[in-house]
Amino acid sequence: MDILDPRINTYLEELASVDDEPVLLEMEKRAKDNGFPIIGRLCGQLLELLARSIGAKRIFEMGSGYGYSAYWFSRATGPDGEIHLTDTEPDNEKLALDYLGRAGLDGPIDYHVASAFEAFDATGGDFDIVYCDIDKDGYPEAWEKARGRVRVGGMFICDNMLWSGRVARGTEPPNEQRDAWGKIIDQTNRTIKKDPAFRSLIVPLRDGVIVALRTTKAGRDAEPRLFT
Ligand SMILES: C[S@@+](CC[C@H](N)C(=O)[O-])C[C@H]1O[C@@H](n2cnc3c(N)ncnc32)[C@H](O)[C@@H]1O
Numbered sequence: 001m002d003i004l005d006p007r008i009n010t011y012l013e014e015l016a017s018v019d020d021e022p023v024l025l026e027m028e029k030r031a032k033d034n035g036f037p038i039i040g041r042l043c044g045q046l047l048e049l050l051a052r053s054i055g056a057k058r059i060f061e062m063g064s065g066y067g068y069s070a071y072w073f074s075r076a077t078g079p080d081g082e083i084h085l086t087d088t089e090p091d092n093e094k095l096a097l098d099y100l101g102r103a104g105l106d107g108p109i110d111y112h113v114a115s116a117f118e119a120f121d122a123t124g125g126d127f128d129i130v131y132c133d134i135d136k137d138g139y140p141e142a143w144e145k146a147r148g149r150v151r152v153g154g155m156f157i158c159d160n161m162l163w164s165g166r167v168a169r170g171t172e173p174p175n176e177q178r179d180a181w182g183k184i185i186d187q188t189n190r191t192i193k194k195d196p197a198f199r200s201l202i203v204p205l206r207d208g209v210i211v212a213l214r215t216t217k218a219g220r221d222a223e224p225r226l227f228t
Contacts, residue, residue, distance in 0.1 A: 001165040001172060003204050009042075012205075016041045023103040027068050030095075038068040039133065039159050042205045047131070047157065050211060051076030054153060056128035060084045062116035062142050063134035067096030069159075071105055073131070079107025084123055086116040117145060126151045132158040136181035139188040147195060150214045156198070161189055162208025 002009070019041070031038040039047070051059065051073050057080070059073050064085035073083050085096060093111045100106040112119035116134050130146035132139065139158065146156050166172050166182030167189065192200050192212050200212035 003162055003165065003206065003208060012042055016045055019045070021103065023099055024071065027066065027071065027099055030066070031068065036065060038065060039209075040206050043159065043209050044069065044072040046203060046205060046209060048072040048076045050155060050157065051129060054128060054155065056154070057081045058125070058127050059129045059131065060086075060120060060123065060127045060146075062086055062120065062130070062132045062138075062146075064092065064096065064111070065133075066092045067100050067109075069131060069133065070096065070109060071100060071103060073129070074100065074105035074108055077108050081108035082110065083108045084119065085109060085111045086114060086119045087111075088113065088115060117141060120145055120149075125149075126154070128154045130154075130156050132156070133160070136160065136163070136185055139184055140191070143188055143192060147197070147214075150212075152214050152217055154214050156192070156200075156210075156212040156214075158188075158210045158212075160207045161185055161202050161210040162204060164207060167208075 027038070028041070030036065047069060057077050059077065059081065061070060061084060064070055064087045067085065070083055070085050074081065077083060087093065090113050093113050096111060097106060100109055126149050128151060130150055132142040132146065134142060143156065150156050163182045163185045164172060166178055167186040189202065189210065192198060192210060197214055197216050198212040199215050200210055202208050202210045
């Protein structure tokens with residue numbers, strides 16, 4: 001199902017086309033040609049806006065692909081930021097460094113070819129933003145790892161939280177794997193919503209992006225919350 005009426009989506013994309021830059025268009029063409037799931041223009045602009053709104057400098061991405069989401073974060077942090085990218089696929093690192101280098105946005109980039117969780121554990125300190133876009137069965141663990149390492153006033157942002165509508169029961173024809181991931185995403189949404197240290201909302205652009213703002217230190221050192 002379309003999350004957003006296609007006519008509204010087209011309207012928003014027309015407005016968003018003010019940012020047409022050659023490298024950005026190349027990255028978007030690669031996604032289209034190869035069916036690679038980038039976060040897309042509207043959500044990319046949302047990432048930049050959110051990062052700018054909190055003066056984000058230190059960002060950790062779980063699941064970076066060839067650097068499309070990092071393109072938008074880098075525009076916000078500037079060259080003196082610190083953006084950790086992660087992906088298990090070495091070719092994605094090469095592509096990302098090429099694209100971001102040619103766009104003049106590689107200043108803050110530190111690319112880890114590794115499991116997002118291993119790289120996260122190995123990288124110390126708190127973050128202004130932890131952004132998650134890995135395989136969806138990893139979402140509960142991503143949240144449990146990230147929630148204690150987002151600074152107060154910082155954000156956990158995660159893509160695909162509406163999962164083509166499959167989080168809402170009965171909206172899509174049955175599909176074993178997609179439905180299984182839909183249930184995991186739904187549980188993750190509900191767990192985030194209940195967390196007393198965060199205020200959150202799913203923005204229904206493209207496939208749904210959750211924005212969870214850390215408002216308090218409460219629960220910081222608490223045991224991870226278990227799913228029921
Ligand atoms: C949806 S794509 C990322 C798109 C990127 N955030 C963007 O908007 O351009 C997901 C990427 O995460 C990688 N990935 C999936 N699970 C991962 C994990 N557990 N650790 C590291 N990378 C992972 C995949 O190889 C894939 O390139």
